[in-house]
Amino acid sequence: MTKRDWQSITLSAVLLAVAACLPLTGDAYMLSIGITIAMYAVLATSWALFSGPTHYISLATAAFFGLGTYTTAIGIENGLNYWVTLPIAAVLGAVLAVLVGLATLRLSGVYFVIFTLGLAELVRQVVTWGQNLSGQKGLYVLTDITEVHIYWQLLVLAAIVYLTGWAIGRSRLGFALRIIGDDEEVARHSGINTSRAKILLFMVSGATAAVVGSILAPRYIYIEPALAFTPMLSFLVVIMALLGGTGRLWGPLVGVIPFTLLWEAISSSFPNQTTLLLGLSFLVIVYLLPRGFVGLIESGKRKLREREAFA
Amino acid sequence: MDILITGLLLGGTYALIAMGLNLQYGMARIMNLANGEFLVAGGFAAFWFYTAGQVSPLLTLFIVAPLAFGLNWLIYVVMLRPLVKRAKSHGQLEVDAILTTFGLAFVSVGIMLALFGGDYFSYSYLARPITLIGDTYALNRVTAAVAAVIICGGLWLWLNRTRAGMSIRAIAVDPKSARLVGIDVPKLSALAFALGGAVTAVGGALISTFLMLDASTGVLFTLKALVIVIMGGVGDVRGTIVAALLLGILETFVATLIDPGLTLAAAYLLFVLILLFRPQGLFGRRTT
Numbered sequence: 001m002t003k004r005d006w007q008s009i010t011l012s013a014v015l016l017a018v019a020a021c022l023p024l025t026g027d028a029y030m031l032s033i034g035i036t037i038a039m040y041a042v043l044a045t046s047w048a049l050f051s052g053p054t055h056y057i058s059l060a061t062a063a064f065f066g067l068g069t070y071t072t073a074i075g076i077e078n079g080l081n082y083w084v085t086l087p088i089a090a091v092l093g094a095v096l097a098v099l100v101g102l103a104t105l106r107l108s109g110v111y112f113v114i115f116t117l118g119l120a121e122l123v124r125q126v127v128t129w130g131q132n133l134s135g136q137k138g139l140y141v142l143t144d145i146t147e148v149h150i151y152w153q154l155l156v157l158a159a160i161v162y163l164t165g166w167a168i169g170r171s172r173l174g175f176a177l178r179i180i181g182d183d184e185e186v187a188r189h190s191g192i193n194t195s196r197a198k199i200l201l202f203m204v205s206g207a208t209a210a211v212v213g214s215i216l217a218p219r220y221i222y223i224e225p226a227l228a229f230t231p232m233l234s235f236l237v238v239i240m241a242l243l244g245g246t247g248r249l250w251g252p253l254v255g256v257i258p259f260t261l262l263w264e265a266i267s268s269s270f271p272n273q274t275t276l277l278l279g280l281s282f283l284v285i286v287y288l289l290p291r292g293f294v295g296l297i298e299s300g301k302r303k304l305r306e307r308e309a310f311a
Numbered sequence: 312m313d314i315l316i317t318g319l320l321l322g323g324t325y326a327l328i329a330m331g332l333n334l335q336y337g338m339a340r341i342m343n344l345a346n347g348e349f350l351v352a353g354g355f356a357a358f359w360f361y362t363a364g365q366v367s368p369l370l371t372l373f374i375v376a377p378l379a380f381g382l383n384w385l386i387y388v389v390m391l392r393p394l395v396k397r398a399k400s401h402g403q404l405e406v407d408a409i410l411t412t413f414g415l416a417f418v419s420v421g422i423m424l425a426l427f428g429g430d431y432f433s434y435s436y437l438a439r440p441i442t443l444i445g446d447t448y449a450l451n452r453v454t455a456a457v458a459a460v461i462i463c464g465g466l467w468l469w470l471n472r473t474r475a476g477m478s479i480r481a482i483a484v485d486p487k488s489a490r491l492v493g494i495d496v497p498k499l500s501a502l503a504f505a506l507g508g509a510v511t512a513v514g515g516a517l518i519s520t521f522l523m524l525d526a527s528t529g530v531l532f533t534l535k536a537l538v539i540v541i542m543g544g545v546g547d548v549r550g551t552i553v554a555a556l557l558l559g560i561l562e563t564f565v566a567t568l569i570d571p572g573l574t575l576a577a578a579y580l581l582f583v584l585i586l587l588f589r590p591q592g593l594f595g596r597r598t599t
Binding site for chain 2: 103104110115122126128129184279290
């Protein structure tokens with residue numbers, strides 16, 4: 001590892017330690033915003049792990065998230081320990097990702113987008129149908145886990161995701177994915193098993209989202225399909241990740257923090273205009289910020305350097 | 312038998328919507344995820360004209376179609392053409408188009424929510440029974456299906472018998488070669504996109520006579536139309552119609568015999584089967 005790597009690892013560890021101190025302020029509102037930010041940071045970063053290099057836009061985050069939430073809820077109802085449900089959720093998330101990947105990732109990207117667009121709705125319909133058959137409406141998740149625990153768990157998960165992302169970026173798999181993103185044809189001709197690489201990464205992304213769902217299940221207390229599989233979640237994750245920029249590992253985080261704060265402010269003062277805002281954010285990203293904040297920062301840096309070179 | 316005919320009637324209307332999307336995706340090469348919102352907007356227009364002025368939804372079509380045509384043409388020229396020019400590859404255009412039209416979809420849902428609120432809207436038009444081959448059906452469903460068949464037939468004739476239609480089909484096959492034989496690709500792409508939007512909005516006005524819609528149902532119709540287009544083969548009119556009828560029958564089958572809440576699941580089942588076994592579409596040839 002180079003000196004730079006050590007520097008960035010130390011910096012991340014310090015930032016994480018600072019973030020972990022947030023509950024010490026004792027402010028419940030700050031903590032709940034902190035949980036939301038940590039949740040979206042994990043979701044958006046793991047989303048970008050897959051969609052960043054490959055440019056395959058996944059709209060399925062809500063499906064994995066809901067799967068995780070339901071795994072924990074059903075597990076606890078049947079007497080399982082909460083901590084056991086987390087790895088189960090991860091495995092189920094990975095399995096769902098493999099199934100989706102096998103059906104769509106061997107083909108062109110559009111099929112994948114369309115399929116993931118409806119996946120959350122599909123799972124929701126099936127779960128609702130299953131509940132109608134058994135006569136249940138929703139599930140209670142009663143644990144002694146508090147908001148602070150949820151927050152710290154999310155931070156640990158975030159650390160794991162960043163380390164995984166960093167490791168993937170240095171591995172053969174990460175290299176293969178960048179080639180796929182540049183030109184899939186070239187990747188295939190240079191002997192990369194493109195569908196295997198894509199499915200592997202999608203598994204990481206799906207498993208992470210499922211674990212996030214499990215971790216947050218105790219926060220909701222009462223779970224029903226419309227809540228666990230809300231499609232809005234998928235769209236917000238895509239917007240935040242793209243807003244930050246998917247070219248760098250820390251990119252999504254740069255988008256998550258301002259957007260979460262903005263979203264909280266807007267949805268509390270104009271609750272009926274959130275859909276409109278969501279749409280406008282997509283348009284802003286495509287037309288004004290095609291490479292996200294990261295792109296802005298980097299072109300700013302380049303300009304500075306050029307100016308110095310001339311001086 | 313009952314299910315079969317109800318399914319065929321539903322499928323007829325689906326065919327119209329999917330034709331609209333096929334014109335946009337197959338011919339103009341824009342994956343329009345805001346397609347369903349235009350459908351809902353068409354439905355809203357029909358609803359509004361019927362309740363406010365007692366105008367028959369069948370007459371409203373003649374207002375909805377040119378309006379949707381103009382609006383979609385504007386969207387293409389103002390918003391999508393810069394993306395077409397900016398895109399370095401087909402893949403990049405696809406990503407940009409998906410994000411843009413997705414954004415547009417949310418903006419239109421937001422506007423419709425602000426204008427009409429989030430309630431379901433429905434009105435009663437031609438809600439009379441009619442007897443066909445021994446069974447009774449709602450007259451509005453039959454009317455909608457007949458109108459859809461007429462419009463689909465007209466489109467098919469236009470695409471196969473006129474110069475503009477033939478050129479658009481040439482673009483669907485290969486935009487680069489189409490330019491070489493003197494076809495004005497940018498102009499005709501805009502035309503195809505606008506026409507697709509108009510067809511979808513007309514489909515929406517027809518559907519609103521027998522289905523309840525609300526501001527946010529658009530995305531479900533977008534999904535169904537996408538499944539149909541992929542199943543029928545991108546750019547293939549005949550395939551689209553067959554696929555739409557199949558989906559209509561399957562959906563009615565599932566809704567009547569298993570659970571009405573599972574219609575999307577039914578569409579997805581079909582989608583997965585197609586992706587696994589015939590990703591090139593029902594009548595498509597495998598590309599090498």
